[in-house]
Amino acid sequence: MIDQSPVDLDIQKRDLIEGLMKGFDVITAFDSDSPQLSASEVAERVGLTRSAARRYLLTLVHTGMAASDGKKFWLMPRLLNLGQSYLESARVPRAVVPFLQRLTQQLQESTNFSLLDGDEIVYVTRVTAAQLVNAGFEPGTRLPAYTTTAGRVLLGMREDAEIQAYLERVNLIPHTHMAMTDKAALFQEILTMRRQGYGITENQFEMGMRGIAIAVKNRNGRVIGALSVTSNIAACSREEAIARGVPALQTTANTLMMWV
Known part of the structure; x- marks a missing residue:
């Protein structure tokens, strides 16, 4: 049986993709108290400029993981694929x-x-x-x-x-x-x-x-x-x-x- 116990890796900052980590922060900015957020609200929560937050949100919309009415954004069920990938793997x-x-x-x-x-x-x-x-x-x-x-x-x-x-x-x-x-x-x-x-x-x-x-x-x-x-x-x-x-x-x- 394969041992899947994690090991401590010597991860350097140069090895990290800042944009990916910030993208996760954008996703987790939404919660039960704030299911819909504007780009400005996401920017304030995550520590981004409004334009940068909007680009992240539009990327999520493009991939089908979020939707928008032009002002507010909200997450879509396709985002559950991320969790499903964990459960399946x-x-x-x-x-x-x-x-x-x-x-x-x-x-x-x-x-x-x-x-x-x-x-x-x-x-x-x-x-x-x-x-x-x-x-x-x-x-x-x-x-x-x-x-x-x-x-x-x-x-x-x-x-x-x-x-x-x-x-x-x-x-x-x-x-x-x-x-x-x-x-x-x-x-x-x-x-x-x-x-x-x-x-x-x-x-x-x-x-x-x-x-x-x-x-x-x-x-x-x-x-x-x-x-x-x-x-x-x-x-x-x-x-x-x-x-x-x-x-x-x-x-x-x-x-x-x-x-x-």
Whole structure:
């Protein structure tokens, strides 16, 4: 099996294409709060002149990745091809799917595989349980790492100093009235998750929902992501959820270690 573990490259500034990096910045300037932007607004967000921002935007329009009414610009579905290329070429997300399917069948709950990208958790694969109300995050969903169980578990795989630096630079926005907003308490919870080998949260991102997650390592011991299961709190007690979910997640993670 091919080892796709990344290695640290000695990348010099002369090796980089500034225009490509700035193009990515233009794309990520759009978000749920600002789905449509003018060239001036993009220029301000990205640090470009208005004329340069307009050229980037017109290039996206030309390639079908954006559209415009002459004043505002917005992204188009063709941009999803970039993410699809990753899903089709990356071995890990494809390898995980059969294991998630078995895990979902066993627990009768939606399961996810996610990874940490900088300060964000990214959900790359999901298998939905056959039930009336399906919980979980769609593939491609990006959230601040602190908001989810999987994100907290993966933060726990970092050094203490890295976790503290992360907590210092993020603003903890509560998604529910029960969400943890005390950074010292969150730091201790992350350390507890690391120590016990799994994480569990309730009512943190959505009221009435529970998440259980465990880190996944490859054969070299490198953390490559997290497995998680999302369920309704009303379905069973916290203790029952742990007794049922944690061993299943651990078994799946141990099996995955031999494949990824």
